[in-house]
Amino acid sequence: MTGQSCQTAAIQAGPRLSPARALDAFIVSNLGFLGVDIALAHAANRFARREEWWPIAFSVSAALLLVPSVLWPRRAAAWRLVEFAIGTLAVGVGVLGMILHLQSAFFEQQTLANLVYSAPFAAPLAYVGLGLLLIMVRMEAAGSEAWEGWLLVFTLGGFAGNLALTLTDHAQNGFFSRSEWAGVVGAAFACSFLLLLLLRPDDAPLARAVRYVLALQALLGLLGFGLHLYANVARPGSWSDRALYGAPLFAPLLFVDLALLGAIALWARAQRSARPLNG
Amino acid sequence: MVQFKWVFLAVFLGTALVVAALLINARRPSLERSQPEAVFVEATGKCAECHRRETSAVVHQFERSKHAAKGITCLDCHRPAAGQESQDHRGFVIAKQLTSKNCAECHSTEYEQFSRSRHAAPSWAAVNGVKDFSPAQLELGERFHQGWVNRPAMGIGAMEGPAALASGCNACHAIGKPNADGSFGSCTNCHSRHSASVALAREPTTCGQCHMGPDHSQLEIYGESKHGALFQAQRASMNMSADPKQLTTADMPVPTCATCPMSGLEGMKVTHDTTERLSYYLFAPVSLKRPNGDRGQAEMKELCAKCHVRDRIDRFYAAAEQVLVATNEKVKGATDVVAGLRAAGKLTKAPFDEDIEFKEFDLWHYFGRTAKHGAFMGGADFVQWHGNYELLKLRREIDIEAAELQHAAPVASADVPTLSAPPAIPVQAAAAPHAPSASGAPAASAR
Numbered sequence: 001m002t003g004q005s006c007q008t009a010a011i012q013a014g015p016r017l018s019p020a021r022a023l024d025a026f027i028v029s030n031l032g033f034l035g036v037d038i039a040l041a042h043a044a045n046r047f048a049r050r051e052e053w054w055p056i057a058f059s060v061s062a063a064l065l066l067v068p069s070v071l072w073p074r075r076a077a078a079w080r081l082v083e084f085a086i087g088t089l090a091v092g093v094g095v096l097g098m099i100l101h102l103q104s105a106f107f108e109q110q111t112l113a114n115l116v117y118s119a120p121f122a123a124p125l126a127y128v129g130l131g132l133l134l135i136m137v138r139m140e141a142a143g144s145e146a147w148e149g150w151l152l153v154f155t156l157g158g159f160a161g162n163l164a165l166t167l168t169d170h171a172q173n174g175f176f177s178r179s180e181w182a183g184v185v186g187a188a189f190a191c192s193f194l195l196l197l198l199l200r201p202d203d204a205p206l207a208r209a210v211r212y213v214l215a216l217q218a219l220l221g222l223l224g225f226g227l228h229l230y231a232n233v234a235r236p237g238s239w240s241d242r243a244l245y246g247a248p249l250f251a252p253l254l255f256v257d258l259a260l261l262g263a264i265a266l267w268a269r270a271q272r273s274a275r276p277l278n279g
Numbered sequence: 280m281v282q283f284k285w286v287f288l289a290v291f292l293g294t295a296l297v298v299a300a301l302l303i304n305a306r307r308p309s310l311e312r313s314q315p316e317a318v319f320v321e322a323t324g325k326c327a328e329c330h331r332r333e334t335s336a337v338v339h340q341f342e343r344s345k346h347a348a349k350g351i352t353c354l355d356c357h358r359p360a361a362g363q364e365s366q367d368h369r370g371f372v373i374a375k376q377l378t379s380k381n382c383a384e385c386h387s388t389e390y391e392q393f394s395r396s397r398h399a400a401p402s403w404a405a406v407n408g409v410k411d412f413s414p415a416q417l418e419l420g421e422r423f424h425q426g427w428v429n430r431p432a433m434g435i436g437a438m439e440g441p442a443a444l445a446s447g448c449n450a451c452h453a454i455g456k457p458n459a460d461g462s463f464g465s466c467t468n469c470h471s472r473h474s475a476s477v478a479l480a481r482e483p484t485t486c487g488q489c490h491m492g493p494d495h496s497q498l499e500i501y502g503e504s505k506h507g508a509l510f511q512a513q514r515a516s517m518n519m520s521a522d523p524k525q526l527t528t529a530d531m532p533v534p535t536c537a538t539c540p541m542s543g544l545e546g547m548k549v550t551h552d553t554t555e556r557l558s559y560y561l562f563a564p565v566s567l568k569r570p571n572g573d574r575g576q577a578e579m580k581e582l583c584a585k586c587h588v589r590d591r592i593d594r595f596y597a598a599a600e601q602v603l604v605a606t607n608e609k610v611k612g613a614t615d616v617v618a619g620l621r622a623a624g625k626l627t628k629a630p631f632d633e634d635i636e637f638k639e640f641d642l643w644h645y646f647g648r649t650a651k652h653g654a655f656m657g658g659a660d661f662v663q664w665h666g667n668y669e670l671l672k673l674r675r676e677i678d679i680e681a682a683e684l685q686h687a688a689p690v691a692s693a694d695v696p697t698l699s700a701p702p703a704i705p706v707q708a709a710a711a712p713h714a715p716s717a718s719g720a721p722a723a724s725a726r
Contacts, residue, residue: 117324245370
């Protein structure tokens with residue numbers, strides 16, 4: 001990345017609806033919603049440790065600070081420093097979160113069971129993904145091939161994390177219902193297709209297949225949301241207990257979320273392809 | 280087809296990932312996969328995840344237990360049994376309080392034996408009377424221990440106050456507390472909660488949590504006995520965790536407190552009815568033979584025979600029964616003196632308001648019992664110095680005090696205070712060891 005391209009990206013006005021603005025909205029909404037999701041998850045732990053409040057405070061602050069990026073694309077180049085700082089902090093929060101989650105049980109015995117039943121170690125990596133995404137896309141010209149490539153990289157990373165999460169979360173149930181494998185299968189194929197698209201970006205049949213795969217991931221996420229909701233309604237216990245300790249209601253929506261990120265990348269690719277070569 | 284080669288490769292890779300996930304899951308222990316309900320799978324790890332932080336010892340105790348080795352989950356024990364109140368607990372529905380009924384879900388035979396033993400209803404009734412029992416619990420208790428459950432509360436506890444009753448008497452007598460779910464007590468008194476240990480129940484100190492002190496010195500007597508001395512010398516080589524149904528003298532060549540009344544040594548039937556093999560009501564002021572005392576003695580002798588020859592066993596029993604008869608006579612003599620004073624109006628009707636009443640109580644409740652327990656458990660010092668010598672001394676003090684009271688004016692009946700539940704200290708007719716069986720009336724304490 002050159003300084004010039006950075007500067008160009010910083011002053012780009014862009015259309016009202018563009019992949020770049022969609023991505024900014026994606027990052028802000030994800031950071032904000034992570035705060036809600038973590039509040040629910042840590043409430044299940046009754047915020048046993050003070051550190052459990054940190055990601056919530058970070059999510060709220062980061063989302064609020066990044067709102068101007070979505071509303072006013074013509075932001076000053078200096079604002080980029082704030083975005084880099086937020087991205088870097090997000091990476092730090094994510095790594096620290098993963099270590100603390102693993103410390104909850106896994107580091108003690110380091111068994112597969114500990115990995116399954118400790119706090120979800122892959123969950124805090126969402127911050128790492130969002131932080132790195134924010135940093136990397138600001139270092140590329142919006143909508144460029146490299147920009148699109150980073151989006152696909154982080155979509156792939158997200159699905160890889162999702163694969164680990166669905167595997168360990170549903171392992172807590174012993175995959176009691178066969179439908180619990182659907183998330184694992186979906187995430188596995190999302191990973192394989194996105195990986196090969198990164199390796200062979202010009203393969204047209206593969207690119208078309210990825211569109212269908214992403215669409216299926218979105219449907220799978222909605223189906224998972226429904227199934228989790230049903231599981232919680234059918235579960236015995238109080239409503240508050242079911243909401244906190246039942247099937248995590250928002251977790252399947254991560255499939256929809258990542259499909260959207262992948263779709264933004266494909267949208268940028270389509271726009272770039274439609275542009276005249278001498279542009 | 281060639282143009283789709285990368286799509287095929289993607290499908291292949293995705294399939295490989297799924298197969299890998301299936302293989303990883305298949306390698307998990309069956310305990311973590313094969314449970315009747317999903318919530319039991321969660322319980323294999325979720326409970327420990329929190330409790331490692333909140334009450335970590337229980338997790339470590341459970342992990343060392345046979346229950347854990349056999350794949351029992353936390354929820355197997357903590358789920359509500361029929362008739363139990365439940366509560367939501369971080370995603371699980373568990374019983375508000377565990378009782379022996381939860382253990383009975385798997386160990387029904389052991390619970391059935393326990394529920395007809397003196398550890399059950401009679402133990403609680405000895406202190407608290409009949410008021411806490413449901414009709415079904417009362418019926419069960421009275422069926423096996425007629426007169427020992429349908430009885431008034433112990434007066435001494437009422438005089439000492441609720442705090443002493445709760446932390447003193449009932450800390451032990453709760454072993455037979457009637458539970459709201461219809462069961463009695465809790466198995467954890469002897470087996471502990473999360474260790475659920477057979478070895479612990481075989482430790483003399485476990486029985487000694489309650490069976491110790493001046494009123495029933497079994498732990499001290501055992502410690503002094505040959506059995507106790509041998510146990511101390513050989514415990515390191517003993518297999519205290521041996522399966523109760525497979526227990527042999529190779530596992531435990533020396534008996535502990537639990538062995539003689541309960542163990543299924545060398546093919547004998549193991550029992551949780553701790554009174555099944557006992558012959559006499561040794562705890563009573565005047566000890567009579569138990570209703571099934573002859574059968575119980577025969578079973579006990581069968582167990583003795585795993586180590587001793589028959590002649591030696593018979594001589595031991597004969598000597599112990601002589602102590603029992605002699606102690607009965609000594610106790611009856613002393614209680615007759617006090618009863619005579621009361622009949623003559625020289626004592627108030629209220630219990631424990633005169634010095635001589637404490638002496639009478641100490642005589643049978645401490646020293647009479649100690650002499651008899653010492654004789655039946657091989658504790659010579661307890662037959663003599665902690666038993667008969669004290670009996671002799673107290674009888675003399677009672678006689679001196681009785682003589683003084685004979686010359687005193689009768690107590691005015693108007694001065695007599697009353698207790699809502701006076702202690703019953705029945706004076707039963709002394710019985711020869713082989714006299715016809717009689718359950719007798721309840722004593723003030725039944726341990």
